[in-house]
Amino acid sequence: MEKLIETRELYTDFNTFEGVVKALNGVSVVVNEGETYGLVGESGCGKSVTVRSMMRIVQAPGRIVDGKVVIFFRAEDRSRGIDILRRSETYMTSLRGDSISMIFQEASTSLNPVLSIGYQVGESFRFHRRTQMLEETIQELEAELSGSLFFLARGWKRTQRGLFRRELSVLKAYEADIDRIDHELYALEDKTDRDSLRRKALLNRRRDRLREKSGLAELAKRFPFLSFYQRRLDRTITRHVVELLRSLGVANPERIVDGYPHELSGGMQQRIVIAIALACHPVLLIADEPTSNLDVTIQAQIIDLIKSLKESIISSVLFITHDLGLVAEVCDRASVMYAGDIAETAEVRELFRNPLHPYAQGLLRSVPKVEQVGELETIPGSVPNLIDPPSGCRFHPRCPHRMEVCPQRKPPLIEHSEGHWVACYLYTDGEQ
Amino acid sequence: MSDVLIDIRRLKKYYPVKGGVFRRTVANVKAVDGVDLKIARGECLGLVGESGCGKTTLGKTILRLHEATEGRIYFDQPQEAIAEVEQMLASGQDGERARVAARLQQMDITRMGGGAIRALRQKMNIVFQDPSNSLNPRMLIRDIVAEPLVAQGLVRGRDVERKVLGLLEVVGMGAGHLKRYPHEFSGGQRQRIAIARALATNPQFILMDEPTSALDVSVQAQILNLLKNLQRDFQLTYLFVTHHLLVVKYTSDRIAVMYLGKVVELSATAELFERPLHPYTKALLSAIPIPDPETGRERIILSGDVPNPVNPPEACRFHPRCPYVKDVCREVEPPLEDVGQGHIVACHRWREI
């Protein structure tokens, strides 16, 4: 399978009042094309921080201090990939919602209560697919103009068409400029000599500062009365939104687009959130505990939906959860995280059948199962404070197999068997 | 001593919805709508259901934290006495009414007066879901755990600290924790403190309201084991309210499934998982994510949303979402039928499906 996105030795810190929280301690995760990847762990282990670092939406006072996040989205990038930590913010903005989408735990707080649902779902189209929307609108207008019309209507539509055409050309010029910059940046991707670094920084800055060259259309857009004609574009967008909602199993999408989030139930809200995330057919969907707050039967519906969408629209899903049952159901491969480290990574069946890391073993034994025999086993102690974490392997104070070397150095993530990685000195046979 | 500790008869709890200019009651949220349930002494009865089914309301009404709208809850009364009173109520003769009322005041939790309620508080307590919310952030642990004892005037002065220390040790904490505030502890530790508080007056019955839902998986295991051991050591009776079926399977002897304010199925734990009869129970069981990738389970996905208890559907409340619905389900409300071995179900078609 081809790699899709990968993090290499990611370190993220949070500068809080009590001290520096070392949230991520060198996290390396690889998500392949077409797979559902699970990130499992308890609260505070850093799974949310990992994906937020990948999307570069870590909130202050958090900072990514080291590491790489490499994406392999386009065919040309296969061999080398693009390190998105070193790119400009505008580049990230163009990725988010378009190639990588994220859905969060609380659907009700993910939706803006004062904006209509149609508007919110349409935002993805409006921002990422503006060219396409403009072209469609222009085509529609042309079709209408070729028929016979009342002369005032004809005049109005011609004005609209003209304005849209101008906007489209400006937009295309802008995109061409961006493309050129991106092309050059890709060519310089692996170069780390001083001149290249300087050139890359310059290009990134230029990308940030590039604005669509202001034309009449741009000006018209900004004035509240003159932007009247944009309504035509909104109609096109709403059409796409309705289609999207219908494909996600939302009943009565025409009525829903005019409604507001509070009118919907929790499960329906989560569907809308998923719709927003999938509007532009992202390559990767990151789901951060999307069903933790939902009832079991609604959770089943949403999981079913995500699974079916994976067949059709999305390529890969990065699924974060603390529920091992969900991992077993939904994921192909999974990583178990503990206190900012990856403890074990494997194919899901292999992970459940043969967990290697003592923490993963303890975790699996402490979950109540259907054929539960005897008491649940527990892991003694509690999750460490990340401001002053244990030295070396962060699990060593609670580990039943603790050895001398464990507190000294963090164990490296090694491949124990095909596709099964573990970070534990029990499996290193003395090699460092 | 009767086997049955808590006997609930036709309990209803409605919340009025006020509307209009004069704030009249326009509708009722029927949180609990006619529940019959018996909790045996020393057992752990699990109560499962999704949001809006009324399980939390039921639990809190048993503890008299809510006032019931209708129905009786008999606490620790012999079955013959209950049968007598129920008969008197059913016959509905005027002369009896005063006598019935007087007797009910003694026996029925929903009708007890101030003094009887105070005595009741010593015998019942509750452990809440969110330990960060259920401990007063401005009180020391020592005072929090001692609260039931001090509030009811059961212990004085120096004995308080000794007793609190004893309770903390039972739940696995120590002397160093006495003079600290809740925010200095982790979620699991706070829940232990909450449990210690619930045990303070040596109660007979403890309501567990989703005690592990807010905790991490490994901590959950610790707390569940603790609860099991405490039940054994102190001969406690639990009502374990949760939405997590695997947790309730681990802890409970019997399980009752609630939907929209009514009990739809009740049976011994193993029996419920092997032979679920009600369609809702089946859907619930098939919806739980099982931590075993090898199971090739058939999933029943219910359509629609969890409905609103303000206007429950007519007849069988589950009929709009039921994959086996027939005409009779839309017209007649299914009664609770005894299927054998204490397994009860409320469904017209349980024999066929």
Place this chain on the structure above:
Amino acid sequence: MSTEVLQKPTNLPPVTRHPGWREFSFSMKRLLKNPLTIIGLVIILFFVFLAVFAPVLAPPPRPHDPFLMPHDGWQINPSPPSAKNPLGTLPSQYDILYGVIWGTRNAFRIGILVVAANLAVGLVLGSIAGYFGGIIDEVVMRIADIFYAIPILVMAMALVVALGRGLQSVVVVLIILNWPTYTRVIRSEILVVRNMDFILAARASGASHLRILFRHVLPNSIFSAIIVASMNVGVTVLIAAALSFLGLGSDTGYADWGAMVSTCRNFIVGPADNRLAYWYLVFIPGFTIALFVLGWNLLGDAVRDVFDPRMRRK
């Protein structure tokens, strides 16, 4: 038993200092990191110093009533600052410096008295309204609404007629003016706290309503009120000064900042050729009032920063 496996956390040392003190010293340290707090604290301490050492700094000519300002002569026109009167004099030669120093005592008195009384009333009424709810809540809130609607000046004048001139009328007016605010603040906090699980837990543990109110509800809801109170001391003094200026406070010759400015009404603008001749009349008492209010506001801000649970810890 698995509980034995859970070792008692060894990283918790035996508690040496009382936990209340620990929390307090932690808050204090946070407070003192903010430079504005320190400025506020310095200002207030300065005024406290003035108030405490008033007899030493400005010996009263009439010991039985130190608030009567001394005046050297009967000349109407105020005199500018000189060696004899370092801050100048008011019309009829009342010494401004004396007035400022002894006025500090009055300012503190008014501020603290009014705010304390307001807090007390607010606590009682707010708790009853918030905790018991229902019709009691409605009644109290409507009464508060009525009080909100009474125009302050009309009320002040009526009270002056009833109680006579002097600072006591001002104090009464201010208490009446402000009690609805405190009641509302405390009531809204209580409405939030009332629904928390630990209140239900206390009920399940057999606590009486009174116990719940005093032991659980109030300690958790009092902080907003304290924040409002600390910010209000300054405003109270300001309004008191305004009322005094309008003549509803004390008489001429009484050491009260507002009254001092009130006597200068005719002299605020000087003669045609020197408009600013009597700058010290308005400026000095005015500046003192402003400084006092500023100090309390800064302190109130600091108190809010420390006690506001929503503050992010950066």
